Amino acid sequence: MKKGINIIRSTAVPLNIENVDTDQIIPARFLKATNREGFGKNLFRDWRYENDDESKPKKDFPLNNPVYKGKILVAAKNFGCGSSREHAAWAIKDAGFDVVVSSFFADIFKNNSLNNFLLPVTVSEKFLQKIFSVFDSNPSEELEVNLTSQTIKIISSGETESFDITHYKKTCLLNGYDDIDYLLSSKEDITKYELENKF
Amino acid sequence: MGETTNKVSSLNPPSGGRGATLFEKIWEKHVVKTIEDGPSVLYIDKHFIHEVTSPQAFAGLNKRGIKVFRPQQVVATADHNVPTINQHLPIKEELSRVQVETLKKNCAEHGIDLYGLGHPYQGIVHVIGPELGITQPGMTIVCGDSHTSTHGAFGNIAFGIGTSEVEMVLATQCLMQSKPMLMRINIEGKLNTGVLSKDIVLYILSKITASGATGYAVEFAGSAIRSLSMEARMTICNMSIEMGARCGMIAPDTTTIEYIKGRRFAPEGEAWNEKLKYWKTLYSDKDAVFDREIDIRAEDIEPMITYGTNPGMGIGVGGHVPSLNEIDEREKPSFEKSLAYMGWQPGTNIKGKKVDYVFIGSCTNSRIEDLRMVASFVKGKHKANDVEVWVVPGSKQVEKQAIEEGIDKIFEEAGFMLRQPGCSACLGMNEDKIPAGKYCISTSNRNFEGRQGPNARTMLASPLTAALAAITGKVGDIREYYRESELVNN
Ligand code: SF4
Numbered sequence: 001m002k003k004g005i006n007i008i009r010s011t012a013v014p015l016n017i018e019n020v021d022t023d024q025i026i027p028a029r030f031l032k033a034t035n036r037e038g039f040g041k042n043l044f045r046d047w048r049y050e051n052d053d054e055s056k057p058k059k060d061f062p063l064n065n066p067v068y069k070g071k072i073l074v075a076a077k078n079f080g081c082g083s084s085r086e087h088a089a090w091a092i093k094d095a096g097f098d099v100v101v102s103s104f105f106a107d108i109f110k111n112n113s114l115n116n117f118l119l120p121v122t123v124s125e126k127f128l129q130k131i132f133s134v135f136d137s138n139p140s141e142e143l144e145v146n147l148t149s150q151t152i153k154i155i156s157s158g159e160t161e162s163f164d165i166t167h168y169k170k171t172c173l174l175n176g177y178d179d180i181d182y183l184l185s186s187k188e189d190i191t192k193y194e195l196e197n198k199f
Numbered sequence: 200m201g202e203t204t205n206k207v208s209s210l211n212p213p214s215g216g217r218g219a220t221l222f223e224k225i226w227e228k229h230v231v232k233t234i235e236d237g238p239s240v241l242y243i244d245k246h247f248i249h250e251v252t253s254p255q256a257f258a259g260l261n262k263r264g265i266k267v268f269r270p271q272q273v274v275a276t277a278d279h280n281v282p283t284i285n286q287h288l289p290i291k292e293e294l295s296r297v298q299v300e301t302l303k304k305n306c307a308e309h310g311i312d313l314y315g316l317g318h319p320y321q322g323i324v325h326v327i328g329p330e331l332g333i334t335q336p337g338m339t340i341v342c343g344d345s346h347t348s349t350h351g352a353f354g355n356i357a358f359g360i361g362t363s364e365v366e367m368v369l370a371t372q373c374l375m376q377s378k379p380m381l382m383r384i385n386i387e388g389k390l391n392t393g394v395l396s397k398d399i400v401l402y403i404l405s406k407i408t409a410s411g412a413t414g415y416a417v418e419f420a421g422s423a424i425r426s427l428s429m430e431a432r433m434t435i436c437n438m439s440i441e442m443g444a445r446c447g448m449i450a451p452d453t454t455t456i457e458y459i460k461g462r463r464f465a466p467e468g469e470a471w472n473e474k475l476k477y478w479k480t481l482y483s484d485k486d487a488v489f490d491r492e493i494d495i496r497a498e499d500i501e502p503m504i505t506y507g508t509n510p511g512m513g514i515g516v517g518g519h520v521p522s523l524n525e526i527d528e529r530e531k532p533s534f535e536k537s538l539a540y541m542g543w544q545p546g547t548n549i550k551g552k553k554v555d556y557v558f559i560g561s562c563t564n565s566r567i568e569d570l571r572m573v574a575s576f577v578k579g580k581h582k583a584n585d586v587e588v589w590v591v592p593g594s595k596q597v598e599k600q601a602i603e604e605g606i607d608k609i610f611e612e613a614g615f616m617l618r619q620p621g622c623s624a625c626l627g628m629n630e631d632k633i634p635a636g637k638y639c640i641s642t643s644n645r646n647f648e649g650r651q652g653p654n655a656r657t658m659l660a661s662p663l664t665a666a667l668a669a670i671t672g673k674v675g676d677i678r679e680y681y682r683e684s685e686l687v688n689n
Contacts, residue, residue, distance in 0.1 A: 019409055019410070023647040032297075046654075078413070085251075087362075089361070111364065168236070168375075179367055
């Protein structure tokens with residue numbers, strides 16, 4: 001059993017770019033590991049450094065900007081599209097994020113995040129733009145994500161929006177349960193299914 | 200393009216006399232049980248694995264002290280990370296070698312069939328599944344790779360999963376899945392000369408965007424789809440993930456059945472007859488309801504090419520990059536970022552742009568039919584001087600057949616480099632990378648920033664458009680070069 005999540009209050013890193021694909025989140029050449037650790041340092045590698053050179057960080061990239069930090073990543077529409085690499089979720093989690101906020105997530109990325117206790121929070125386009133503009137004017141603004149009440153709040157203004165999550169996934173995340181725990185406990189049903197379907 | 204949206208939610212099972220869709224028929228058959236208000240436990244028939252997304256899954260199993268539940272339903276190959284020259288030698292790059300060796304060790308320990316380097320069946324996972332007859336209609340198929348959607352061309356539910364899910368399937372042969380919404384894209388009519396299935400899918404993407412099908416399972420239907428070969432259908436389903444779709448599918452027909460018959464792992468004798476009976480039930484009923492339907496006229500589709508950094512950014516080869524006033528205000532920053540990466544101005548013409556590299560390969564377009572088509576165009580011609588051309592067959596079997604048919608000689612004479620099977624420059628994970636700043640016409644599926652190597656600039660196109668660029672060194676319109684009589688519609 002893993003550690004569950006519930007209320008996360010933190011400053012955030014705004015990444016106002018649409019269609020961020022998992023090749024940007026973690027480029028393929030960093031997928032050669034056989035364990036799950038250490039991907040955080042290569043998160044957004046090619047957007048962070050000039051010519052792959054760690055001594056030359058790109059100044060205008062939010063993750064390199066010291067005013068932005070925190071446990072919440074806020075990204076524009078269609079975040080996590082492309083490759084199914086779970087390494088993308090691992091890299092974000094490994095870099096210290098517990099929540100990703102966007103107006104739209106790609107399917108596989110969303111599943112991968114949930115399986116790694118990285119909470120994907122889908123907000124309306126309007127609320128998302130509000131968050132971006134708040135962080136533009138005040139980088140030390142805070143957000144609060146509350147899984148129990150399924151809400152996200154901009155602390156200074158108190159503006160709140162609720163988000164969707166299935167009852168099943170919510171229970172898993174709050175309590176630290178994995179899908180695999182549930183599946184393993186269903187072995188009997190699975191074997192019965194196989195018998196009935198001639199496997 | 201026409202469109203209808205239906206308010207009926209696919210979350211409710213078909214009832215009240217309404218017919219079932221192809222997706223629903225297969226889905227219902229594979230549900231082991233459903234959690235109230237939650238996902239279903241979905242049984243998986245076939246599970247493909249490869250070296251990059253499986254090691255952490257096996258490590259998880261080992262940590263739990265459990266064995267693979269149904270090893271005979273798992274098939275492994277090494278493709279993403281393998282070199283495409285000198286495959287008989289040990290892999291030079293240490294991390295890649297460790298990954299490939301880890302796969303070998305895991306397969307041996309858990310009793311899984313591995314078609315690794317040197318094996319006559321080795322190749323890109325989505326090429327070998329169909330060509331070995333493992334991929335069949337009516338199945339559920341998964342792989343830790345988003346282009347698993349390719350297999351849906353045979354009329355099955357096939358989708359990509361993450362590594363945690365790979366672990367779940369290894370452990371239980373099941374996944375927790377919520378039923379997606381359903382979309383049908385109908386393409387009716389006759390395709391124009393020089394238009395291939397790659398153009399169809401790039402055209403759809405340019406209309407519905409790279410997120411246009413997120414949350415949906417997409418069925419491709421209509422007379423233009425029916426007229427396609429299995430290889431061409433696979434190209435379309437392959438790229439359904441680029442629209443964000445959970446999976447893409449095409450109902451099986453005689454083309455499907457003819458393709459499977461006699462392949463290495465195809466059913467035989469009585470088992471074949473049994474399967475045929477099942478396969479013949481796999482179509483969307485006349486009164487089936489989709490959440491969304493899109494109608495496209497085949498005549499509207501031209502040879503396509505992408506100009507930006509997601510596969511939805513495509514235009515007809517004769518067209519121009521949108522100018523700023525054609526772009527939605529909110530999308531301008533992403534559009535401008537994308538064009539800056541490509542080194543182009545808004546409004547510019549694509550035709551005539553210089554090309555430095557041509558990559559013919561990947562699970563989208565590296566099957567024997569693709570190679571044959573390229574060869575038939577290239578025969579007797581030579582590549583342009585300053586263009587580098589790589590042809591990477593999808594599998595050992597494709598490579599063997601290409602050599603038997605003399606296609607290797609045609610490529611050699613044209614100055615093309617025929618490499619050995621693997622994913623290669625599709626994702627730039629091994630040493631096959633496009634250098635920074637260079638332009639590459641690629642038959643693969645993703646033009647993301649850095650996909651083919653840091654700062655590489657990718658234009659996605661059909662194998663014919665790629666072959667033309669190889670010969671002329673520029674982006675061109677295949678219709679101007681190809682005589683009617685020679686044309687094959689793929
Ligand atoms: S060829 Fe490209 S898209 Fe296909 S499986 Fe390999 S890396 Fe993925």
